[in-house]
Amino acid sequence: MHALDQLEIAEADYGRVVMVGNNLARDIRGANQLGMMSVWLDWAPRRRKVPADELEVPQYTIEEPLELLSVIETLEREHAASAG
Numbered sequence: 001m002h003a004l005d006q007l008e009i010a011e012a013d014y015g016r017v018v019m020v021g022n023n024l025a026r027d028i029r030g031a032n033q034l035g036m037m038s039v040w041l042d043w044a045p046r047r048r049k050v051p052a053d054e055l056e057v058p059q060y061t062i063e064e065p066l067e068l069l070s071v072i073e074t075l076e077r078e079h080a081a082s083a084g
Contacts, residue, residue: 001034006072020068023047024056032057039071 009017014035021027024042026049031038033064040058042049051057060071 004034018072020062024051024058028058030056032059037075039068041065 004014005016011029016035017041018037019027019031020039020041021031022044023038028038028040028051037060038058039060039062042061062068063072
């Protein structure tokens, strides 16, 4: 939330922010609690792979950073379709 405050992103716009992280408990849970779009980068073998509860379930899962590009394209298409 500190980063959102520093970027002066209004709480009403949190749903338009994408959080990418590799830790279900910290990154994905935090994003979901704030209403952000959550993308889990599932590439760290030492991290837990199973969500502990619904708040740790990511909206999107990628295995390599470059896969984020297709997630962003999907989000842009969905936004364009809902806006117009």
